[in-house]
Amino acid sequence: MKHVISVLVENKVGVLSRITGLFSGRGFNIESLAVGETEDTNISRMTIVVSGDDSILEQVRKQLGKVVDTIKVTDYTGTDYVERNLILIKVSALPGKRNEIIELVDVFRGKIIDVGQKDMIVEISGPEDRLEAVLNLLRPYGIKEVARTGRIAMNRGPK
């Protein structure tokens, strides 16, 4: 089962490799990773998607907590939270096809952020399945390039 884990860490040199090194060293599998500063610039949040059974996840959480620079580990799975991914898609868009693509992207509340002679860049954010749906719909037009962020997540309600 996939778990979305948020790790608050001290914003220090080498902390990213401490965390990723722990995953590779212990044979845990990172499916996605997103890192950025929080409201406090001394603290970064790492959002990690990891899969495994309960005993593996228990170890993942404990091992993350053991890192000296780790301040807090939260497993969002099973709680009330929102999650987002962002994807940029460069899709082939010859003049005759442009409107079709724009309409399609609109349905998914996406944006066209660049238009070239033969292609456009589409930006979509949302949960994983929405991104997959858009990718599938755009594939027939010819996808030239894809860039996506890792997943980020946040609990609903007060902090």
Added chain:
Amino acid sequence: MEKTGSQILIDALKKENVEYIFGLPGGVVIPLFDTLFDYSDLKFILTRHEQAAGHAADGYARATGKVGVCLVTSGPGATNLTTAIATAYMDSIPMVAITGQVKTHLIGSDAFQEADVTGITRPISKHNYLVKNIKELGTVIKEAFYIASTGRPGPVVVDLPVDVTTDKWDGDIHEEINLPGYKPSYEGNIRQIKIAAEAINRSKRPVIYAGGGVILSNSSEQLIELAEKANLPVNTTLLALGVFPEDNEKALGMIGMHGTVPANYTVHEADLLIAIGARFDDRITGKIDEFAPCAKIIHIDIDPTSISKNIRVDIPVVGDANNILTELIKHVNYAERKEWFEKIAEWKKKYRLSYDNTSDVVKPQYVVEQICEATKGEAIITTEVGQNQMWAAQYYTYTNPRSFLSSGGLGTMGFGFPAAIGAQLGCPDKIVIDIAGDGSIQMNIQELSTVVKYKLPVKIAILNNGYLGMVRQWQELFYNKKYAHTLLDGNPDFVQVAKAYGADGFLVEKKEDVRPVIEKAISIDGPVVIDFRVDPEENVFPMIPAGQTISQVKGVELI
């Protein structure tokens, strides 16, 4: 007052009551050594290899309970030290390792003797630092000692660029430790402790499985009190030997692959296993699915990651063993458990550790027994790794904690001799003996220079069988006696080697010479090497093959 980084470092070390620094100088640490040379109250012990400096600091820490300190140069100095850091990490030994680094502006340029030390040591240390600014230095050293010695102890590496040691600063050093994410829990949860006590009180066939954590938390007395008050038999791991006196009738000896049959049988038949400061290593459990099959498991450990890592635990208690045992003792009652103890007594009678001592050949077990008798079980024994280590564990009767120092987790050959150096400096009144193999001793034999230079009366008992013995044993038992590269037919004359370094050396080839030579070596106030020519194909038994259970034990007839 304006101070250089070197002075700040040394003042910080003095504040931590550091007595000895083990190490070896090199290019980037010249300014640091230049300053250190002027401080007479901080003794520097020059080893002949950085790995030995690390093991010596480790041995000092194991023998005294204090933080061991080592100091080496950048690049190869630091990479040589890594085996010692990993050794200390696997056995949770408090150590601060200081490594020189190239100038801050050269970091990353592949400078001469540069290595990414924080990168290399990240997975083998509890924590590490690269100090890039003199203002941080004092605080980093304070944090390093704090992290190394608290919670589950371990080695902390401080990588120190040369320009930080030569910079000058007159600011105040932050005395306050600010580690928001590091809060080891010391007090065990009282409810869990009571649940554990109830389980003990209800159990009919309980057994304690005590590990190195009991020694690290200085809980030997509490362990004995718990065993006496609740009437519990006690197994110890390799690293815990001595934490429960082996001459106590409740002692079952060592558990695991080369443990005693009674120790392994009790775990196999127990209805309650009380693990204290132990981590269910594969050398203990063998086949994990059949380990303690009938038992509920209580696990007392300061490291939450140890709980339910290898085996599902029923009653976890996270915290310092010393506090938890003190509390636990209050809630347990005495129970006779007549049937259980009768069974144990029978096992102990049937399955005594034994070997065939009828021939004239010198048996390695006999040598260890004689060392034990000659030192009245009061020496500090260090070991290398392999057969020598197992015989030293099996045939010496340990009655005090911190009297058996061995690389358990990493299994580092070459550990015992330098560890003995650290132990001897930490415990100058003790007899310190490294029980070695002819293979292992050659991994750090250059340290004979160190013991001669500092006049350390460390004794080295080489159980010389002319093989990498433990590997040869596996080849004999599991690989049709195909002794692939385990014959050490190029061994030197160890007596001559000892003499060349300025130490004493004796050769023992006859059984009747074993005891007198041991006595003689002990009476000499200086380092001595004894080359015991032992039975080349003697095996360590009992042996539960890797991944199996006590029912498949080799070398013992199960009745």
